Amino acid sequence: MPEKTLTITGGHVVDGTGAPAREADVLIRNGTIAEVGPSLRRPEGSEVVEAEGLVVAPGFIDCHTHYDRAITWEGIGRHCALQGITTVVGGNCGGGDADMAAHLDAAEAAGPGVSYTCLVGLSSVRTRVKGPVDAAPTSDELATMMRIVEEALDAGAVGVSWGPYGAAQFQGTEEVRALVAPAGRRGRVFATHRRNERGGAVAATREALAIVAGTDARLIISHLKVIGPNGFPLLDEMLETIDAARREGLPAWCDAYPYTGAATGLSTLLPEWAKEGGRTHAVLGDDTCRTRLLEEIQQGIADRCSAEDILCFARHMDGVFGLSLAQVAESLSVSPAEAVVALVLADPDARGGGAVYRNTMREDQVQRILSLPYCCVGADSGVTPEEGRPLRGGHPRSFGAFARALRWSREGRTVGLATVVRQCSGLPAEALGIHDRGTLVAGKVADVVVFDPKPISDRATYEEPVQYPAGIRDVLLAGEWMVRDGSYVGAGRGKVLRDW
Numbered sequence: 001m002p003e004k005t006l007t008i009t010g011g012h013v014v015d016g017t018g019a020p021a022r023e024a025d026v027l028i029r030n031g032t033i034a035e036v037g038p039s040l041r042r043p044e045g046s047e048v049v050e051a052e053g054l055v056v057a058p059g060f061i062d063c064h065t066h067y068d069r070a071i072t073w074e075g076i077g078r079h080c081a082l083q084g085i086t087t088v089v090g091g092n093c094g095g096g097d098a099d100m101a102a103h104l105d106a107a108e109a110a111g112p113g114v115s116y117t118c119l120v121g122l123s124s125v126r127t128r129v130k131g132p133v134d135a136a137p138t139s140d141e142l143a144t145m146m147r148i149v150e151e152a153l154d155a156g157a158v159g160v161s162w163g164p165y166g167a168a169q170f171q172g173t174e175e176v177r178a179l180v181a182p183a184g185r186r187g188r189v190f191a192t193h194r195r196n197e198r199g200g201a202v203a204a205t206r207e208a209l210a211i212v213a214g215t216d217a218r219l220i221i222s223h224l225k226v227i228g229p230n231g232f233p234l235l236d237e238m239l240e241t242i243d244a245a246r247r248e249g250l251p252a253w254c255d256a257y258p259y260t261g262a263a264t265g266l267s268t269l270l271p272e273w274a275k276e277g278g279r280t281h282a283v284l285g286d287d288t289c290r291t292r293l294l295e296e297i298q299q300g301i302a303d304r305c306s307a308e309d310i311l312c313f314a315r316h317m318d319g320v321f322g323l324s325l326a327q328v329a330e331s332l333s334v335s336p337a338e339a340v341v342a343l344v345l346a347d348p349d350a351r352g353g354g355a356v357y358r359n360t361m362r363e364d365q366v367q368r369i370l371s372l373p374y375c376c377v378g379a380d381s382g383v384t385p386e387e388g389r390p391l392r393g394g395h396p397r398s399f400g401a402f403a404r405a406l407r408w409s410r411e412g413r414t415v416g417l418a419t420v421v422r423q424c425s426g427l428p429a430e431a432l433g434i435h436d437r438g439t440l441v442a443g444k445v446a447d448v449v450v451f452d453p454k455p456i457s458d459r460a461t462y463e464e465p466v467q468y469p470a471g472i473r474d475v476l477l478a479g480e481w482m483v484r485d486g487s488y489v490g491a492g493r494g495k496v497l498r499d500w
Contacts, residue, residue: 132276133167199231271293354394
């Protein structure tokens with residue numbers, strides 16, 4: 001097989017290690033970084049790419065996605081590459097497939113346009129064995145769940161994830177610890193959407209740290225934040241709790257996205273007792289529960305933002321998509337809490353559809369979190385492709401998180417360029433234990449993004465989220481072109497990562 005080389009010349013190399021930018025060439029040979037240095041000798045016949053005035057960086061690693069169902073979608077490569085993303089991690093927040101072998105085999109068979117790995121989700125595991133029941137598992141049930149986790153890790157899952165959704169919301173600390181232990185024995189990841197990000201944020205952070213203590217698991221706290229008026233005063237104590245654990249040697253990281261809005265199902269506003277046993281529809285239709293239920297839903301809204309700030313993206317009810325919860329309530333002539341009930345009752349899955357919760361965080365606090373030395377940029381991104389239809393709706397983070405983090409850096413809102421590039425590449429590789437990519441170092445996979453630091457910017461908004469960023473010129477995936485001169489060409493294919 002003839003040798004294939006490519007030389008990127010004249011750029012400012014920011015290599016993902018945290019080292020400052022330097023003028024250097026990057027020589028790629030057969031999909032691998034061969035050499036990085038000034039004025040490299042170009043092999044005869046090497047393709048030459050001029051990058052004067054541009055930043056040459058590692059391809060971005062999105063450690064927090066919900067691309068599990070989209071990974072076989074033919075458009076996933078374009079969607080990621082136009083943002084500079086070359087590797088993604090699915091299965092976050094407890095949702096990763098319990099049958100990891102089948103899931104990764106399907107992803108591999110599809111030949112995804114982005115490199116991919118996945119976490120096994122404890123909600124999926126518990127659903128298979130016990131279901132959404134507020135009761136501890138029997139010893140046999142726990143043994144079965146542990147076996148499923150072991151099999152998923154053997155199949156190549158990068159670790160285990162948990163989130164307060166579905167069956168997982170009824171798992172106690174000790175049950176979660178037992179299921180994380182197999183990941184610890186392998187030195188793999190436990191990624192957790194904490195049990196509470198509002199008034200209970202500190203207690204939930206301590207729980208996450210306690211779960212991995214003594215297990216050798218690598219902790220990633222998902223979308224680290226404090227939400228709403230009860231959460232805002234807790235930031236200092238929460239961060240000190242994490243810092244203290246790290247000083248004691250606990251391997252802990254977090255991810256965060258540069259927005260003040262969150263996104264999740266509308267059913268998150270329901271109290272746990274309304275979901276126990278999968279009986280959401282029955283509870284919502286019970287008049288005897290109605291007063292208590294509506295009061296708790298209204299309090300859940302107030303704990304986060306306002307009905308005007310909650311955008312509904314339900315596809316199961318006509319005329320709702322993109323409206324605020326306040327507008328939906330007005331159209332139905334009911335209160336916002338009653339509108340939540342109506343949307344959930346109309347949904348066969350009892351989720352009420354997706355929702356974006358704007359202004360649930362303070363921007364200065366988000367910027368502080370994104371300045372932490374152990375914080376990775378993670379978009380918490382998800383897309384729902386529909387056959388024959390363009391993408392629509394949702395949170396702008398799915399289209400602009402990495403470019404927005406770079407823009408914030410340029411504007412002096414967070415950390416410097418070298419550090420934010422590391423947060424997008426080398427740091428998530430370190431946290432996840434991905435050893436063959438994430439930095440522009442000889443011997444690593446040649447995932448590369450070339451961008452102009454001056455116009456690099458997000459364009460996605462809450463009103464028009466489906467807009468890709470400006471300023472990304474070139475993207476290479478294992479040395480193959482994905483984006484060239486700003487246009488998607490899609491010549492490369494990703495790899496399913498499972499050799500840990």
